[in-house]
Amino acid sequence: MNQMTLQQAIAPLNLRSCLISTRGELTFEHYRDDRTASEIAKINSCTKSVLSSLICMAMDQGLLPAPSSSVAEFFPQLRRDPDTRKQEMTLEHLLTLSAGFRWSEFGGLNSFPKMTRSPDWVEYVLEQPLADAPGIRMEYNSGLSQLLSAILVQASGMTTARFAEQYLFGPLGIEEYQWEADPQGIHTGGFGLKLRPADLLKFGQLYLQQGRWEGAQLVSRERLARSVTTAMHAEAPRRGGYGWHWWTDSYLLAASDGKPPAAIPFYYARGYAGQFIYVLPEPQTVVVLTQDNKRGKNNPPADVFSEHIAPLFVNPNWL
Incomplete structure (x- = not known):
């Protein structure tokens, strides 16, 4: 497969953008129209991975304590909660979405919409009962991202x-963005950021370069590596794992020439309606996909990465 066949493969998918950078060079660029390249757009839960980088930076700078530090240092009301397990919550539990709150983002408890309709989002999250002790399992929870954003405000x-x-x-030279905030003026940690596709590519490239950008170490290599390492198994029906507000997975290559199948590990940011930033340490590639197709369960969006892009890495010289 080459660039032309990739262009033909994704043309019917109505993507907003598809950008691929290999070894620091832009190797594929597709936009739905001329306007898409320059306009900022919602990245939804990819915001979580941006927040993760900021938390790592604050830890590097000594503004935030170690990941094992108690969340109650920032929210003393947790020490007065009848459920004493809340005092066991750490910064890492927030980052890995394993704080233990009884929470279903949409459907069921409908926790996320209820949070956004509450007068104080942080208090709403902290007041939720626990379903598990902290650290037991992952439960997708944008409220925890809001706590992290509030903690960053306190610390910085x-x-x-x-x-x-x-x-x-x-x-990174990102000059234009928009970022929503809660009623207290705390910027949304789990969603609400708008950026250009090219800026998402820069962000992914920063991670591919292990936190280094134009000679400056923006995020320490050690902290970055820990943030994108699997800490929890993803909850069903999602696959793979979860680090510090980054998803982790691998793409299995088919066996060939008598060799056993091999896997290409990667980590990625993921947002509702098809926003993705994939970082593949080998073969030194960043992939950005943006969409705006809000499809139901019976008509899910195509898995563009696994169906059309990851197979390219069978041939490292496809470009």
Whole structure:
């Protein structure tokens, strides 16, 4: 497969964008139209991975304590909660979505919409009962991302967006963005950020380069590596694992020439309606996909990465 056949394969999918960078060079670029390249758009839960980078930076700078530190250091009301297990919550439990709250993002408890309709999102999250002791299992919970954003505000003395401008967006040359905030003015940790596709590619490239950008180490190599390493198994029906607000997985290559099948590990940011940033340490590739197709359970969006892009890596010289 080559660039032309890839272009033909994705043409019917109505993607907003598909960008591929290999070894630091843009090797494939597709936009739905001329406007898409320059306009910012919602990245939905990919916001979580951006927040993860900011938390790592704050830890590197000594603004935040170790990942094993108690969340109650930032929210003392947890020490007064009748369920004393809440005092066991750590920063890492928030990052790995394993804090133990009884929460279903959509459907069931419908926790996420209820949070966004509440007058104080942070208090809403903290007041939820526990279903498990912290650290037992992953439960997808954008409320935990909101707690992390609030913690970053406490630790840094600036808004989450201002911290991002100073330590991430500025160095990467990201000049235009929009970021929603809760009623207390805390920027949304789990969603609500708008960026251009090319800026998502820069963010992925920063991670591929192990936190280094134009000679500066924006995120320490050690902290970055820990953040994208599987910490929890993903909850069904999702596959793979979860690190610090990053998903982890691998693509299985078919056996050939008598060799056993091999797997290409990768990690990725994922947002509702088809927003993705894939980082593949080998073969030194970043893939950005953006869409705006809101399809139901009976008509799920195509898995563009596994169906059309990952097979390209069978042939490392496809470009």
